[in-house]
Amino acid sequence: MKLKKLIPVVALGSLLLAGCGQEEKVTLETTAQKASYGAGLNIGRQIEREGAEIDLEALVAGIRDSVEKAEQKVSDDEIQAAFMALREEAEAKQQALQAEAAKASEEFLAKNAERAEVQVTDSGLQYEVMTSVEGGESPGATDTVRVHYHGTLTNGEVFDSSVERGQPAEFPVNGVIRGWVEALQMMKPGEKWKLFIPAELAYGERSPSPRIPANSALVFEVELLEIVK
Template sequence: MKKSLIVGVFAAAALMTGCNKQKDIKVSSDQDKIFYSVGFMFGQRMKDLRLNDAELAAMTQGLRDAANGKESQADLQVFQPKIREEFQKRIQSHSQTVKVEGEKFLADFIKEGATKTASGLAYKIIKAGEGAKPKATDTVKVHYHGTLIDGTVFDSSVDRGKEVSFPLNRVIKGWTEGLQLIGKGGKIKLVIPSALAYGDHGAPPKIPGGATLIFEVELFEIQSGDAHSADDGHNHGKPAKAAKKAKK
């Protein structure tokens, strides 16, 4: 399990009040909203853990004890390794459920006339485009619209109204493969299983672990060669940002 997620979980505990006996509070001042926002952002990363009220209350108590200089109620050397084991188990369990739902969606997509590649990627070419198709080492300029299988939009250059350029070998595997199927001016719909996207850990808070992703992508330009100086969309949470996660 990634260290950043573990750190995030403990940071989230600072502001979470999971116990049923505790009442929700209304934050009003800007100072309170600063810390509320920290808790909310980290809390979003914890959804896949499916923690119950008692577990959230225990986490909150641990933070209070540490912040107040009290002795730990648990031997941290013993339980730190158990954190990774428990969280990894929960993440994998949740992602498996999400994967099954995604597999059914992908199968239905194929029944509707889509093509499935050897890697597991499914696609429909909306418009073939013209000329040579991009290579993995090329840089492409595109518009895209990304959703989960329930229709939730997690990222869209179309909505932002700004095209994006990035090296095709620095994006998630489903993109690298899928964009090589159309030429300039082409448009394609991709249904990408988690193994070719963000894997079991997902990309919290918007993309859950094990998620199958849907993209509609329009290809505007192809620049030959591995142009590392291109705008790869990292500032906007683009699929390019998924490259390292997908390859881990």
């Protein structure tokens, strides 16, 4: 949680949100009203992305006091201390989640590798051929490919899916995570594989989005539609 980012974002929207907390009476007809509502949505989305635990009533009270130039109810020092405490708590939770993800991923991959239909490469990539094609040319590292994919965590939670969007993805082979780079160069157009990618061949200790914790093994169903010429 980047609390330093959260402070200016909340402050930026404060001038437009003086009417918060009066949901039943809110009118959203004029340009200013719609813009104010949009600012509120942006603040809420930013808070959600940061993972901050915010008391909505207290947030609205702070905005109102700022706009109305009322006496500040909590000192700046207390506010700063509160942000620091929340940040430390969030960091501790994040570290625990990362350790948990690493352990779960390791256990999943070890068990998965025992299945007869799963093949394991020297890098640790695991794959299962769901649909095979005889003959054909595999793409090279600098080729562009069009694929359909469905990505989940090892617990089955979906984090990204071109299949669900109904729109294939197109990208250079060497422009994706290492597990994909390796697998795509072994696949042929028309084939569909299921990839089980260790964290070190995916995003490692980095969390690319709230949906993918750091140290997570990832599971993809990948269908190579064509090599784009």
